[in-house]
Amino acid sequence: MTPTNDVREFVVNQRNGVKGLVDSLKLTALPSPYIQPSQERLTSDKILSSPSQIPVIDVSNWNDPQVASEICHAAAKHGLFQIVNHGIVPGELKALIAAARGFFELPAEERRRYWRGSSVSETAWLTTSFNPYKESILEWRDFLKFEFLPQRHGYDATWPPVCREQVTDHFKRMKPIANKILTILMNNLNSTIDDSSNQTLMGTMRMNFNYYPECPEPTLAIGTGRHSDINTLTLLLQEDGILSSLYARATEDGDKWIHVPPIPGAIVVNIGDVLQIMSNDRYRSVEHCVLVNRSCSRVSIPVFCGPVNDSAIEPLPEVLENNEMARYRKVVYSDYLKDFFERPHDGKTTIESIKL
Numbered sequence: 001m002t003p004t005n006d007v008r009e010f011v012v013n014q015r016n017g018v019k020g021l022v023d024s025l026k027l028t029a030l031p032s033p034y035i036q037p038s039q040e041r042l043t044s045d046k047i048l049s050s051p052s053q054i055p056v057i058d059v060s061n062w063n064d065p066q067v068a069s070e071i072c073h074a075a076a077k078h079g080l081f082q083i084v085n086h087g088i089v090p091g092e093l094k095a096l097i098a099a100a101r102g103f104f105e106l107p108a109e110e111r112r113r114y115w116r117g118s119s120v121s122e123t124a125w126l127t128t129s130f131n132p133y134k135e136s137i138l139e140w141r142d143f144l145k146f147e148f149l150p151q152r153h154g155y156d157a158t159w160p161p162v163c164r165e166q167v168t169d170h171f172k173r174m175k176p177i178a179n180k181i182l183t184i185l186m187n188n189l190n191s192t193i194d195d196s197s198n199q200t201l202m203g204t205m206r207m208n209f210n211y212y213p214e215c216p217e218p219t220l221a222i223g224t225g226r227h228s229d230i231n232t233l234t235l236l237l238q239e240d241g242i243l244s245s246l247y248a249r250a251t252e253d254g255d256k257w258i259h260v261p262p263i264p265g266a267i268v269v270n271i272g273d274v275l276q277i278m279s280n281d282r283y284r285s286v287e288h289c290v291l292v293n294r295s296c297s298r299v300s301i302p303v304f305c306g307p308v309n310d311s312a313i314e315p316l317p318e319v320l321e322n323n324e325m326a327r328y329r330k331v332v333y334s335d336y337l338k339d340f341f342e343r344p345h346d347g348k349t350t351i352e353s354i355k356l
């Protein structure tokens with residue numbers, strides 16, 4: 001199975017995913033559908049080697065004004081930071097990673113029951129790459145997505161038994177942390193969270209199990225292509241001890257990237273486009289991408305907090321108070337989502353498309 005069409009057929013149409021490909025063939029070279037054009041490869045010359053400038057914030061006391069100030073500064077300057085001492089014990093995070101690995105280690109036919117379009121679950125589905133029917137080059141990852149709908153009885157009953165409990169618990173643990181960070185970020189914009197803005201800030205919560213198999217030629221491939229998250233806030237759990245993982249763009253212009261080093265027990269916090277829009281550019285969503293490894297697979301688990309579909313997204317009146325010009329036109333979030341998911345990962349094109 002070397003010809004391009006056979007690989008796509010096997011991975012995408014026959015719903016084996018890239019994990020299925022790696023398990024069924026002894027690959028010594030990267031199959032052609034995965035070979036990125038040179039400008040999309042994150043070669044070592046593009047990676048800044050100085051120690052990471054990404055802030056690590058100790059949140060053991062959420063009420064400490066210093067914590068709020070560090071969070072707001074990091075959201076404005078970097079769009080990404082890590083939090084430690086958030087109160088979730090390392091064992092629970094490890095159990096979640098193990099549950100994610102447990103899912104991807106199921107036999108291919110068992111995983112396939114959850115494949116997008118014919119999943120046995122309405123609130124969980126598996127797919128490969130990002131948007132395999134729209135991409136000319138595929139990303140080296142599979143992911144299982146979950147939607148948290150606690151108001152709907154039995155929303156998680158159809159989730160894979162190997163991870164159901166851990167996923168539900170993790171959603172419940174992430175919710176108050178997201179709420180604390182969003183409250184701090186909104187207060188800093190002189191805005192408070194009421195019922196309606198709560199629906200915009202965290203009316204939806206979704207989680208991915210991202211699985212990046214070992215890759216025969218990692219320098220030619222990409223695990224997740226360049227993008228910014230489009231939601232409000234992402235809380236990401238990275239697996240420890242893995243060399244190549246998440247990279248964030250160092251500055252808005254220029255092709256230089258910084259590694260976001262996995263720190264045991266830490267959670268990476270990522271500002272999404274919606275916060276950049278609402279804050280009229282005071283907070284920044286940061287472009288990021290993921291590299292893969294030759295000898296080990298990697299799991300990452302982002303929780304995406306975001307608006308409900310019918311939320312109107314626009315700069316907050318509080319930030320435009322002093323006759324500041326709005327930098328973005330108003331959009332309905334479902335249209336924004338549609339634009340993002342209709343094309344391959346492509347940096348920050350979605351937010352740029354609504355710039356005034």
Ligand SMILES: O=C(O)CCC(=O)C(=O)O
Pocket residue numbers: 208210224229236238245246288290300302
């Ligand atoms: O795997 C990672 O570390 C990040 C994945 C990511 O950016 C995403 O799922 O949006």
Ligand SMILES: [Fe+2]
Pocket residue numbers: 227228229288
């Ligand atoms: Fe992301």
